[in-house]
Amino acid sequence: MLKKPLTAVAVASLMTLAACGNSAGSGDSGTGADGVAMGPGVTDDEISVTVISDFSGPIAQGGIAGSLGVEAKIDQVNREQGGICGRKVVVDKRDTKYDPQITTQQYRAAAPKNLMVAQFVGTAGLNAVRANIERDKMPTLSASINTQTLDLPNVYVAMPPxxxxxxxxxxxxxxxxxxxxxxxxxxxxxxxxxxxxxxxxxxxxxxxxxxxxxxxxxxxxxxxxxxxxxxxxxxxxxxxxxxxxxxxxxxxxxxxxxxxxxxxxxxxxxxxxxxxxxxxxxxxxxxxxxxxxxxGYGTLNDDNAGIQALTKARKAYAPDAKPDNFEVGGWINGTVVVEALRKACEAKDLTREGVMKAMTGLKVSFDDILPPIDLGDGNSIVSFxxxxxxxxxxxxxxxxxxxxxxxxxxxxxxxxxx
The missing domain is CATH 3.40.50.2300 (Response regulator)
Structure with a gap:
């Protein structure tokens, strides 16, 4: 999918990184025993996705709760459906401390090991690695839901900004x-x-x-x-x-x-x-x-099927966790990840390119947590x-x-x- 082109500065940064040999690569890891093309982080048994967030810095509570929403959704799919495409989905968490420099280090460490970014927190951090995300063809869901991140290459915003x-x-x-x-x-x-x-x-x-x-x-x-x-x-x-x-x-x-x-x-x-x-x-x-x-999305006090499913999944995955509404945003992103991976599996293409193709025009329903969305071309606001x-x-x-x-x-x- 073609997103907004890089600026001259970003292109220069990309070339410098490539010259330094820091590319995480977006190439295939081969073909699985089931005939599915596999990208970074994918084996015959697992699909690894990363959450890049603040787990110990100034907005750690939101970062932890948001990640919990993603993790609870993934855990639900693993427990109830045996994963996706015959593979267990694994969440690789990376702590940025809400610092762009640490974010860059954590992204570079995570990129070679993961198929996609299931949730990225921090606009400044996203801007710091935008060239890397473009170079690596890394499908990335942002929890910093503003139009600045919406306009970044390969970055998707699944909620109203x-x-x-x-x-x-x-x-x-x-x-x-x-x-x-x-x-x-x-x-x-x-x-x-x-x-x-x-x-x-x-x-x-x-x-x-x-x-x-x-x-x-x-x-x-x-x-x-x-x-x-x-x-x-x-x-x-x-x-x-x-x-x-x-x-x-x-x-x-x-x-x-x-x-x-x-x-x-x-x-x-x-x-x-x-x-x-x-x-x-x-x-x-x-x-x-x-x-x-x-x-732009519902709350944990809502009485609908989506919140009921989230609450049940959180209690099963982390029974001692204190409820926080940032979980809901994480659950939304986790749901998009699940639907994108399923669609990519159907096309027998669990590469990064395959996931981005799956996300183009992806329609997702959230059981009344928020109105259904269509990711469209990835550049547009999904709901007003x-x-x-x-x-x-x-x-x-x-x-x-x-x-x-x-x-x-x-x-x-x-x-x-x-």
Whole structure:
């Protein structure tokens, strides 16, 4: 599958890596006894896939929970169906500590041993190895669900991106606040001071312009090193922002909401799904009445076949694990991996090229965890739907509205693709 071409800088990096003899290769490992072409990580008995994530760094809780979702899905298929294509599927976990340099080392170590990346966490890390992923023809599912990763070569995003969640969240909050031509509602945005933050700001400003009655009054930024958010909170408070959209990670949520409460500032906060971790429920107890999550997929509190299957599989695989909604995203990616491998097996082609062919136009249903998707050409947003959730007593999200999509999200995507 042809994805977005590399920049000149990336091409130069690729050539340098090749000259250094670091290529993981994408060639066949031969043909199995069953006549199936086999790529790296595939034998007659096993299919090895890797999860490259933060298991001990600043977003480790999300990384661990997300990986657990993938692992539980793979374990379910191994236990109940004997694996895929007569082979047990093995998950090779690699800890990046959310550091691009360590990510590069871990990717290079994992690449020769695995057929595909079942889940990759970290936009900066993905950008650090984008040339490697292109060179190795490595099928990669991203848990950093933003349009920056969607545009990378051989990288697939199987859920609505954070930008769609934020846009939908803002349109919902505006409606709830009664924003109209005759009633102006002031909004503020908090995003990171990097390229990812700029993309989130672009999406949010587009939504604000497309939604009648909104006035953007503050747009403070932060760095990953920040632990004190006094300046950001004061900027929002002084500007009178009634709605605050949070394009952040779990590492910033406690500081922003906690310090806002200290200063007596109580706006409506709305974040994307990537900002909330259930462990924050206890330290922020009593401060979350006006905090909402716009999520592109369901929650562990949902009563549907998909969540029931996930819960059963997690209890069988890791009975002592504490539930966290990042599991759901991992389960979604794990489901895509399973369906792609099955389709590749049917074509008798368990090479990386075979997996990418299988992923092109792959249609996947998730038993109501989120609406069915079509991966299409791998470059397009798979869904513009999200749902608004509040935080329950256990820190797990609970829905307050049904899935919906906004015209602002669609028009933003059309504009960015021009």
């Amino acid at each position: 954070f930008e769609v969640e934020l846009i939908n969240g803002l349109t919902w909050a505006a409606k709830e606040a009664g924003a109209s031509a005759s009633k102006k509602v002031k909004v503020g945005f908090v995003t990171s001071a990097d390229e990812t933050g700029k993309v989130y700001l672009d999406a949010l400003n587009h939504a604000a312009k497309a939604t009648e009655g909104l006035e953007v009054v503050a747009q403070p930024t932060y760095t990953n090193a920040d632990t004190d958010f006094t300046a950001q909170v004061n900027s929002l408070k002084d500007a009178g922002a009634e709605i605050v959209m949070l394009g952040v990670t779990p590492a910033q949520i406690a500081g922003i909401i906690g310090q806002s409460a200290q200063f007596g500032y109580k706006p409506t906060f709305v974040s994307s799904s990537g900002a909330w971790a259930s462990s924050l429920g206890k330290p922020l107890k009593g401060l979350l009445d006006k905090y909402y999550v716009s999520g 739907q999200s749902r608004i959730n509040k935080i329950g007593a256990d820190g797990v999200q609970e829905p307050v509205a049904e899935f919906f999509e906004s015209e602002a999200a669609k028009s933003w995507d059309a504009a960015r693709r021009k």
